[in-house]
Amino acid sequence: MTPALDVADLVSRAREGQPRAVARLISMVEDAAPAMREVTAALAPYAGRAHVVGLTGAPGVGKSTSTSALVRAYREQGLRVGVLAVDPSSPFSGGALLGDRVRMQDHATDPGVYIRSMASRGHLGGLAWATPQAVRVLDAAGYDVVLVETVGVGQSEVEIAGAADTTVVLLAPGMGDGVQAAKAGILEIGDVFVVNKADRDGADSTARELRHMLTLGSGPRSGDVDDPWTPPVLKTVAATGAGVDEVLAAISSHREWLARTGELASRRRARAAVEIEAIAFDQLRARMGDLRGDATLDTLAAQVVDGALDPYAAADSLVEGLTA
Amino acid sequence: MTPALDVADLVSRAREGQPRAVARLISMVEDAAPAMREVTAALAPYAGRAHVVGLTGAPGVGKSTSTSALVRAYREQGLRVGVLAVDPSSPFSGGALLGDRVRMQDHATDPGVYIRSMASRGHLGGLAWATPQAVRVLDAAGYDVVLVETVGVGQSEVEIAGAADTTVVLLAPGMGDGVQAAKAGILEIGDVFVVNKADRDGADSTARELRHMLTLGSGPRSGDVDDPWTPPVLKTVAATGAGVDEVLAAISSHREWLARTGELASRRRARAAVEIEAIAFDQLRARMGDLRGDATLDTLAAQVVDGALDPYAAADSLVEGLTA
Numbered sequence: 001m002t003p004a005l006d007v008a009d010l011v012s013r014a015r016e017g018q019p020r021a022v023a024r025l026i027s028m029v030e031d032a033a034p035a036m037r038e039v040t041a042a043l044a045p046y047a048g049r050a051h052v053v054g055l056t057g058a059p060g061v062g063k064s065t066s067t068s069a070l071v072r073a074y075r076e077q078g079l080r081v082g083v084l085a086v087d088p089s090s091p092f093s094g095g096a097l098l099g100d101r102v103r104m105q106d107h108a109t110d111p112g113v114y115i116r117s118m119a120s121r122g123h124l125g126g127l128a129w130a131t132p133q134a135v136r137v138l139d140a141a142g143y144d145v146v147l148v149e150t151v152g153v154g155q156s157e158v159e160i161a162g163a164a165d166t167t168v169v170l171l172a173p174g175m176g177d178g179v180q181a182a183k184a185g186i187l188e189i190g191d192v193f194v195v196n197k198a199d200r201d202g203a204d205s206t207a208r209e210l211r212h213m214l215t216l217g218s219g220p221r222s223g224d225v226d227d228p229w230t231p232p233v234l235k236t237v238a239a240t241g242a243g244v245d246e247v248l249a250a251i252s253s254h255r256e257w258l259a260r261t262g263e264l265a266s267r268r269r270a271r272a273a274v275e276i277e278a279i280a281f282d283q284l285r286a287r288m289g290d291l292r293g294d295a296t297l298d299t300l301a302a303q304v305v306d307g308a309l310d311p312y313a314a315a316d317s318l319v320e321g322l323t324a
Numbered sequence: 325m326t327p328a329l330d331v332a333d334l335v336s337r338a339r340e341g342q343p344r345a346v347a348r349l350i351s352m353v354e355d356a357a358p359a360m361r362e363v364t365a366a367l368a369p370y371a372g373r374a375h376v377v378g379l380t381g382a383p384g385v386g387k388s389t390s391t392s393a394l395v396r397a398y399r400e401q402g403l404r405v406g407v408l409a410v411d412p413s414s415p416f417s418g419g420a421l422l423g424d425r426v427r428m429q430d431h432a433t434d435p436g437v438y439i440r441s442m443a444s445r446g447h448l449g450g451l452a453w454a455t456p457q458a459v460r461v462l463d464a465a466g467y468d469v470v471l472v473e474t475v476g477v478g479q480s481e482v483e484i485a486g487a488a489d490t491t492v493v494l495l496a497p498g499m500g501d502g503v504q505a506a507k508a509g510i511l512e513i514g515d516v517f518v519v520n521k522a523d524r525d526g527a528d529s530t531a532r533e534l535r536h537m538l539t540l541g542s543g544p545r546s547g548d549v550d551d552p553w554t555p556p557v558l559k560t561v562a563a564t565g566a567g568v569d570e571v572l573a574a575i576s577s578h579r580e581w582l583a584r585t586g587e588l589a590s591r592r593r594a595r596a597a598v599e600i601e602a603i604a605f606d607q608l609r610a611r612m613g614d615l616r617g618d619a620t621l622d623t624l625a626a627q628v629v630d631g632a633l634d635p636y637a638a639a640d641s642l643v644e645g646l647t648a
Contacts, residue, residue, distance in 0.1 A: 037636045044634035265629065272625035272635065277612060279639035280646070284608050288601060301596035305589065310368035311596065312361045315603035322604070 007035055011042045014141040022082075022114055022141050029133035030118060040133065046140035048268070050082070051255050054164030055149045056186065061172040062196040066238040067149045071107055073244050074145050082138030082146045083115045086131055114143065132163055132275055163271055165264060166254045168192045168247065171210065173202035187213055190231050192250045198235035198243065207233050229257050287322050296321050331359055335366045338465040346406075346438055346465050353457035354442060364457065370464035372592070374406070375579050378488030379473045380510065385496040386520040390562040391473045395431055397568050398469050406462030406470045407439040410455055438467065456487055456599055487595055489588060490578045492516045492571065495534065497526035511537055514555050516574045522559035522567065531557050553581050611646050620645050 013021035028039050055070075057063055067083060074081045107113040118134060131148065138146045148164055169190035193214075195207045211233050232250050236243035258264035300317055303309035337345035352363050379394075381387055391407060398405045431437040442458060455472065462470045472488055493514035517538075519531045535557050556574050560567035582588035624641055627633035633641075 040636050041634040044628070045631045048629060048631055265626075268629045269622065269625040272628040272638075273621050275635050276621065276624055276628065276638045276642055279635055280642040281609075281612060283639060283643055284646075285605075288605060297597050297600065298593065300600055301593040302589075304368070304596040304600065305372060305592045307369045307372055310365040311599050311603055312364050314596075314600045315607060318600055318604040319607055322608075 007038045007042050011039075011046075011140065014137065015046065017080075017111060017142065019111075019114055022137060023116070025137045025141075026116055026118075026134045029137060030130045036133075040136070043136050043140040046142075047136045048139065050135075050139040050143055050146045051166065051251075052135055052139070052146045052148065052164045053251055054167040054189075055147060055170060056167065056189075057170030057172075057196075061170040062238050063149050063170055066170055066194070066196055066236065066244075067147055068107070069236070069238040069241050069244045070147060070247065071113055072241070073248050075107075075110065075112055077248075079144040080112045080142065081114075082141070082143035083113070084131060084134055084138070084146065084148045085115070085117045086148060086150045114138065114141075129278060132271070135163075165258060165267065166191045166251050168194060168251065170194050170196050171206060172197045173200045173206045191229065191254050192247065193231055193233040194243075194247055195233065195235045196238050199237050203235055207235060227257070227261050229254065229263075284322065331362045331366050335363075335370075335464065338461065339370065341404075341435060341466065343435075343438055346461060347440070349461045349465075350440055350442075350458045353461060354454045360457075364460070367460050367464040370466075371460045372463065374459075374463040374467055374470045375490065375575075376459055376463070376470045376472065376488045377575055378491040378513075379471060379494060380491065380513075381494030381496075381520075385494040386562050387473050387494055390494055390518070390520055390560065390568075391471055392431070393560070393562045393565050393568045394471060394571065395437055396565070397572050399431075399434065399436060401572075403468040404436045404466065405438075406465070406467035407437070408455060408458055408462070408470065408472045409439070409441045410472060410474045438462065438465075453602060456595070459487075489582060489591065490515045490575050492518060492575065494518050494520050495530060496521045497524045497530045515553065515578050516571065517555055517557045518567075518571055519557065519559045520562050523561050527559055531559060551581070551585050553578065553587075608646065 010021045010025055014025055025039060025043075028035055053070075055063055055067060064085075067085070071081050071083060107115065116134070118131065135146050135148065167189050169186045169192070171193065173195065193210055195203050195210070197203070214231060214233070234243060234246050234250060236247060238244065255264075258267070297318065300309065300314040304311050304314050334345045334349055338349055349363060349367075352359055377394075379387055379391060388409075391409070395405050395407065431439065440458070442455065459470050459472065491513050493510045493516070495517065497519065517534055519527050519534070521527070538555060538557070558567060558570050558574060560571060562568065579588075582591070621642065624633065624638040628635050628638050
């Protein structure tokens with residue numbers, strides 16, 4: 001079997017809903033396999049249909065439970081859901097279901113749900129680079145909603161979550177002070193805010209403080225001036241499912257707003273531009289690496305040492321050579 | 325006065341030994357001034373004559389005192405000496421003599437000595453990038469020896485010191501255990517090892533342990549198989565000048581060895597290659613940055629969003645566009 005047939009076959013089987021084919025494709029993009037380029041090309045025509053929802057928040061706010069509750073609610077609407085659980089701190093990856101994700105097990109036998117844990121490994125750029133590729137796999141495989149759950153609130157996780165169409169920021173009473181949220185940079189990326197564990201003391205004051213912080217910002221952060229999006233602040237008890245339907249409705253409203261204002265297309269274009277740049281930069285870096293020990297670079301270096309050429313002029317020649 | 329005349333004039337005045345012109349040129353390379361390219365080109369014909377000596381070691385081993393003692397010894401030989409004191413942890417820079425470098429003040433009125441502190445600022449890549457440029461200024465200005473003293477033993481300081489023709493690694497009794505040295509990666513970069521403060525207890529055992537560690541390495545680390553360099557381990561009391569002449573003699577022997585074996589030329593070519601690559605990479609990065617908001621990238625991104633193009637094909641177009 002030639003690799004070309006293999007990739008086309010995998011994509012076709014993934015689109016038929018075969019989880020093994022989906023898993024194989026994600027592993028390929030995660031490892032930046034040599035066939036990566038071919039995989040991306042084969043997926044491109046089918047991508048762009050799914051709504052990509054990011055979920056982020058500090059440890060302990062109940063992200064896994066919330067993800068599980070959202071998946072259940074989407075399934076009740078008859079939608080297929082793909083979940084990427086991104087954990088930059090974990091060396092484990094690749095399984096369709098990890099031991100610590102037992103709460104997701106009620107979806108394990110549901111063919112309409114695909115769950116994958118992703119961890120940092122291999123490719124330079126790591127998760128920030130691999131996650132959008134894995135999203136494309138699930139999107140092309142026909143999942144209606146792709147949930148990207150990120151553990152932690154580091155800058156890279158914020159970037160990963162922020163690459164979604166709609167970003168849901170989770171907080172919990174007592175730990176989710178507005179100031180903390182502002183520090184973590186999550187006020188800027190949230191399209192929908194959810195105070196989970198709302199049956200605990202302090203949920204109302206956390207929600208109030210959050211609304212206050214949001215109004216302190218410089219107006220609506222994006223979108224049409226005449227049709228701005230004001231991020232709602234909702235309350236849930238994910239463990240019981242209370243309030244989850246309202247979160248789904250808010251995500252849905254946001255999606256309608258994105259489409260109505262043209263913001264969806266412009267966000268996706270901006271993300272595609274970043275992705276194209278990253279790939280182009282990688283290619284140039286690889287070409288540069290190939291020149292190590294190359295006769296051209298050696299010759300240029302010798303001329304610089306002799307004072308016959310200055311390093312800038314030599315760099316010009318190198319760039320010309322790269323691009324010839 | 326046109327910038328072109330200005331740079332040529334500065335270089336000519338620096339070569340006449342005017343410290344203000346030298347200072348101005350170093351500031352220009354340190355700030356990566358727009359005229360940087362022109363400065364580098366104007367200096368290139370005059371560079372490559374100085375012997376560049378790196379001095380590194382952990383805080384407290386007596387680097388400033390040792391530098392001062394080496395400068396004094398070189399001056400007794402009638403050689404002109406340029407000193408770059410590189411401190412990545414200091415936000416201060418640009419002065420010819422900083423307050424904390426009072427021990428160098430006995431050279432302050434000597435026109436045969438130029439002393440400059442450099443600190444991290446401005447340009448991406450920072451000191452690792454700016455230091456070789458500043459070395460080139462001093463080299464072209466006619467200093468016979470350029471001493472590059474680095475504070476600290478972090479990876480970047482090791483790289484800076486390792487970019488010298490001859491690297492002197494300083495240790496002190498009791499703190500400079502061989503294991504520590506091995507951990508810091510300085511065994512690999514040292515051409516000459518000096519146990520300073522040799523009047524203290526433990527100097528002999530530190531020197532012995534160091535010699536032992538050096539023999540544990542995989543033979544001579546560089547050079548001709550038939551004419552290898554074995555790094556000597558010397559002892560000094562820099563504060564009194566004891567042993568300093570032996571250090572100078574060892575540096576001199578190393579320089580002769582470098583010239584005899586062709587290692588000098590090959591080290592300088594390797595360094596030039598790294599420098600050329602860094603400049604070329606910078607240029608490509610800048611061109612990439614210019615494309616943000618550019619119609620080409622926007623168009624490519626829109627095609628990727630529509631599924632008409634995959635990101636790799638778009639990156640190919642971008643790279644082609646960069647290099648057209």
